[in-house]
Amino acid sequence: MSIIWTTKTLYLAHSRSILLILIYLVICCCGWMPDTYTKIVNGIGKIKTTKFIGNSTHPDHFIVLYQDNTTVLLGGRNFVYNLSVFDFTERKDNKIEWTSLDPDSEICLLKGKSEDDCQNYIRILVPLPDNQILVCGTNSYKPLCRYYTAKNDEYVSVKDVDGRGTCPYDPEHNSTAVFSNGQLYSATVADFSGRYPLIYRDPQRTELSNLKQLNGPNFVSSIPFGEYVFFFYRETAVEYINCGKVIYSRVARVCKNDKGGPYQSADRWTSFLKTRLNCSVPGEYPFYFDEIQSTTDIISGKYGMEDDVKIIYGTLTTPSNAIGGSAICAYSMRDILAAFEGTFKHQETMNSNWLPIPEDKLPEERPGKCVRDSRVLPQNIVNFVKSHSLMENAVPAFFGKPILIRVSQEYRFTAITVEPQVETLTGDKYDILYVGTDDGRVLKVVNIATSSQAKAIVLSENVILPNNAPVKQLKIVPGSGNIIVVGRDEVRLANLNHCSQMQTCRDCIMLQDPHCAWDYHNAVCENIDNITSRLSFVQDIKHGDEERCRIPPSGNKKIPIYKNDAVNKITANTISEDGNGDGGDKSRNSKECEDAVESNEIPTGCAVQQRLVIAGTLHFVLFIACSLCLVFGFVAGYFISKRFQPQPQYPNSPFIEQHNHLDRLTPRANKSVNLNVPQNPPPKKDNLDVSKDLNIASDGTLQKIKKTYI
Incomplete structure (x- = not known):
């Protein structure tokens, strides 16, 4: 019985909990809306x-190698594709084909790679002076770079150079490269297995197997x-290693005029x-949000400030085994x-905490600073940079917090690009x-920034x-509203301009x-733009x-907001180009409504009044619905609790208890006590001995004792 009692009690508690949750959800649905939602x-x-x-x-x-106002060059399997940015028409005559040599492919297969792996995936393309280009590819897990020159609208191979340290071995390796001041900077891996990462510019590179410099990085971009x-990447945090394993987002820098150190440090940063x-x-x-996934280029804007500020946007996520969040x-x-x-x-010793170094313990000349000739630096400064490359202060978010946060188990952010400083009518x-x-998916977001904060509005989600293919890369086609969306096996040109979908003035304005x-x-x-x-x-x-x-653009005439296309046409016909009413073609009702709006009086039949009445009705209906939901919830809870209320184990126990109390209150003098015990039933073994001399008091003590034992 106790088990049944416990089961019913738990069921009742569970039912009440579900009811309370339902009531809470109803209240939330009626009274709460998210701060950031998707409009389309x-x-x-x-x-x-x-x-x-x-x-x-x-x-x-696929990867976008190069883009200008008319052309986009895609790197793919054994080819560099030349496409028009306007309609993605392929210019086959300008396509570059570069396949791996048979010996390189055979060695790749012998090392255990698949046939798809043992191809030449083009990863880097750099325009050079004198109509030359530098192209680098994986070349069947043996990276190779090749110089091409343009002759008669065709690219002719000039020479090949070793691509190790410049181009990745695997097309799926997270690598980056940038060309600046006539030199190519790259961040990739330096071996077949991908265990030795480096940041490289011939001949300078990071230290090999130095976890204090690079600890399992995934490179994102270089600028x-x-x-x-600057190099942006994510890596295992060496300063957190004594407390576990965690991934941090990083930004690293090297000087463009860094020529290496003296002696054995000649090829080191x-x-x-x-x-x-x-x-x-x-x-x-x-x-x-600790794992950076992508960044934009550096852009310049005021963002509510007097002077221009140069910023960079980045997408960051939570770990894959945590709450699905992106920012x-x-x-x-x-x-x-x-x-x-x-x-x-x-870090003093291997097991010590990472602490900031006091200023008095730094070398006289600040380590890491750009100098005229790094080859004459003192050895102590070079050694200090080698062992103390991590800074104490983190880079804060520009607006103090993320401008957009999405918590979803469906997707995470992977790529980002920006159309900077789009000018409005004002x-x-x-x-x-x-x-x-x-x-x-591709989200279109506008950043409405002021001097105190930034507010991101998600205009559309497309x-x-x-087949849920991830977006690897995004590129803007300036002046057209087109976006280049790069997947692993296909590239799409999409237009995310939604102006034509807005049928009313209200929808167009509220789209923002x-x-x-x-x-x-x-x-x-x-x-x-058009x-x-x-x-x-x-x-x-x-x-x-x-x-x-x-308020029309002229600002001297107020008009009501109309909800359908037919009324929009009427409104357009009754307003001249300069914003003033014609007066000749207006109907009587339209004239009365406009005059009423100007005088803050709303006559019967106006569209404004109808809109206000509808809005008031909607608010009243919403309030009544919430009230009914609450009443229904409490009534349902009452009946459910009555329906599943458990019955007592002894249903007659109250009556028995009452009867005993009544017996105690009855006077004992009027009761007769029968001490004769029948002989038929067998005698019971108890503490009452019949032969014992009992002293029976006149106050009925024996009766009380017998009643107690009975």
């Missing part, structure tokens, strides 16, 4: 795209800036330093440079970000690549897209306030 969601096939497939039977591992070249990138939700215990953080180059001017970290400028995910503005004259949502005169257009990017639809 387009599934697969909703966005028209132009697809390019280089090899339909084998993997290509030249000023007298430095003397200026290599690195620090952590901090992308976290602030608080007493910050929540970190976009911005970092200013000023903060990055300041972090490298701070203190250095130091002269304000905003950055438009395009973010790729690991399931084929599935571009089929810097590209879109409402045209009062033609009653359409237009792309402002217009010549902006007199009849209106938009509101900061607030998306639909009230702007009431």
Whole structure:
């Protein structure tokens, strides 16, 4: 019985818990909305795209090698494809074919690699003076670089050079390269197994097997800036090794004029330093997004400040075995440079904590600083950089926190690109970000930044690549609204301009897209990049306030907001190009409504009044619905608790207890006590001995004793 009792009790508690959860969800649904939501969601096939497939039977591992205003060069399997940025038309005459030699392919197969691995995947292309280009490929796990020269609209091979340290062995290795000041900087691996990473510029490189410099890095991007070249990557944090294993995002730098150190350090960097990138939700215990996935190029803007600020956007995620979270953080180059001017970290012994080094223990000349000739540096400074390349201060997020956070088990951010400083009708400028995910989506985001904070608005979420293929790379086609979406085996050209989908002024304004503005004259949502005169257009990017639809661009006439295309046409016909009413073609009701709006009086039958009545009705219905949900929840809980209320184990126990109490209150003098015990039943073994001399008091003591034993 106790088990049944416990089961019923648990079931009742469980039912009440479910009921309370349902009531809570109803309240949340009625009274709470997320801060950041997606305004437009387009599934697969909703966005028209132009697809390019280089090899339909084998993997290509595409990558954008080079892009200008008319051309995009794609690196793939044994080919460099030349495409038009406007319609992805392939220019087959300018295609470069470069396959691995048979001996290289055979050796690759003997080392245990597959036939698809033992191909030449083009990873690097650098334009050079005198109509030359430098192309590097994996070459069947034996990296090779080749110089080409243009002759009669064809590229002719000039010479081959060793590509180890410049080009990766595996097309899926996370590597990066950048060409600056006539030299190629690369970050990749230096061996067949991929165990020895390095940052390389012939002949300088990072230390081999020095975990304090590079500890299992995944390189993301490389960017030249000023007298430095910066490398962004993620790696196992050596300063956290005594507490476990964790991945940190890093930014490292080397000097462009670094010529190596003296003597045995001639082929080593003397200026290599690195620090952590901090992308976290602030608080007493910050929540970190520690794994950087991609970055944009450096862009310049005011962002609510007086002077221009140079920033870089990056996508960062949580670990793969943690809560699925992604974030976009911005970092200013000023903060990055300041972090490298701070203190250095130091570990006294192998098991010691990493602590900042006091300034009095640093060498006289600051380590890692760019000098005229690094080959004459003192050996103690070179050794210090080799063992103390990690900085104490992390680079903070530019706006103090991520500008966008997405927590989802469906996807994570993988790639990002930016259309910087898109100018609006008012002269304000905003950055438009395009973010790729690991399931084929591309998010269009606008960063509305002020001097105190940044606010990201997700304009649209679009599935571009089929079969949940991850987005590997994103590129902007300037001036056209087109985006190049790169997957492993296909590349698509997509237009993410949604102005034509907005049918009303309200929808166009509330979209908050810097590209879109409402045209009062033609009653359409237009792309402002395609217009010549902006007199009849209106938009509101900061607030998306639909009230702007009431005020034409001239500002001297207020009109109501209409909800359908037919009324939009009427509105367009009753307003002249300069914003003034014609008066001749207006109907009587339209005239009354406009005059009423100007005088803040709303007569019966106006569209404004209908809109206000509808809005008030919706608020009233919403309040009644929430109230009914609460009442229904409490009533249902009451009946469920009554239905499953457990019965007592002894249903007659209250009556027995009451009967005993009544017996005790009855006077004993009026009761007769029968001491005769029947002889038929066998005598019981107890403490009552019949032969014992019992002293029976007149107050009924024996009766009490007998009742107790009975």
